[in-house]
Amino acid sequence: DGGITQSPKYLFRKEGQNVTLSCEQNLNHDAMYWYRQDPGQGLRLIYYSQIVNDFQKGDIAEGYSVSREKKESFPLTVTSAQKNPTAFYLCASRGLAGGREQYFGPGTRLTVT
Amino acid sequence: AQKVTQAQTEISVVEKEDVTLDCVYETRDTTYYLFWYKQPPSGELVFLIRRNSFDEQNEISGRYSWNFQKSTSSFNFTITASQVVDSAVYFCALSVKGTYKYIFGTGTRLKVLA
Numbered sequence: 001d002g003g004i005t006q007s008p009k010y011l012f013r014k015e016g017q018n019v020t021l022s023c024e025q026n027l028n029h030d031a032m033y034w035y036r037q038d039p040g041q042g043l044r045l046i047y048y049s050q051i052v053n054d055f056q057k058g059d060i061a062e063g064y065s066v067s068r069e070k071k072e073s074f075p076l077t078v079t080s081a082q083k084n085p086t087a088f089y090l091c092a093s094r095g096l097a098g099g100r101e102q103y104f105g106p107g108t109r110l111t112v113t
Numbered sequence: 114a115q116k117v118t119q120a121q122t123e124i125s126v127v128e129k130e131d132v133t134l135d136c137v138y139e140t141r142d143t144t145y146y147l148f149w150y151k152q153p154p155s156g157e158l159v160f161l162i163r164r165n166s167f168d169e170q171n172e173i174s175g176r177y178s179w180n181f182q183k184s185t186s187s188f189n190f191t192i193t194a195s196q197v198v199d200s201a202v203y204f205c206a207l208s209v210k211g212t213y214k215y216i217f218g219t220g221t222r223l224k225v226l227a
Binding site for chain 2: 043092101102104106
């Protein structure tokens with residue numbers, strides 16, 4: 001089945017540790033995105049990538065890093081510099097042809113204590 | 114700058130009632146795209162519909178219908194004969210041609226009571 005996978009579904013870390021969230025897609029989409037969602041709020045853009053080996057900061061990139069070494073993969077690292085990392089993280093992708101709608105993965109709920 | 118406003122934070126209806134979710138957007142660009150997504154309790158956002166700025170034709174898909182009005186910068190979503198399975202958070206989003214960014218509203222939580 002084509003789609004976007006994010007792993008793990010739930011992730012727990014101690015404060016001060018870096019943690020990497022996985023996002024893989026087999027939709028052959030060029031663009032990929034990371035969003036953060038806090039309770040009762042909308043989605044805020046962390047990073048996005050239009051092509052391999054290129055990515056741009058979104059609205060809340062501080063304390064996060066990404067890489068795009070393969071078209072299918074766009075991992076997000078939440079560093080210890082992120083002051084409030086506990087949140088729900090959503091990965092999305094979009095093809096450059098056809099409609100502009102994004103398709104989302106199931107999300108990773110990160111809890112840092 | 115672009116903006117999407119979903120003024121209704123939470124709506125509760127009884128099953129079989131009709132319900133309309135409001136979405137108001139702001140942009141100075143003439144070519145843009147509007148979207149609705151559904152986020153069930155599982156968390157994954159599910160794409161429902163895309164509408165281009167140059168196409169104001171309303172759309173109906175089963176119990177769902179969308180009313181796009183450029184004159185009022187609105188893209189409202191109506192669920193007819195609501196069902197418990199419609200309970201979710203619904204997001205409206207905007208994307209402008211030539212950019213890769215999407216602006217999301219804060220979402221409307223719909224609760225359909227049996």
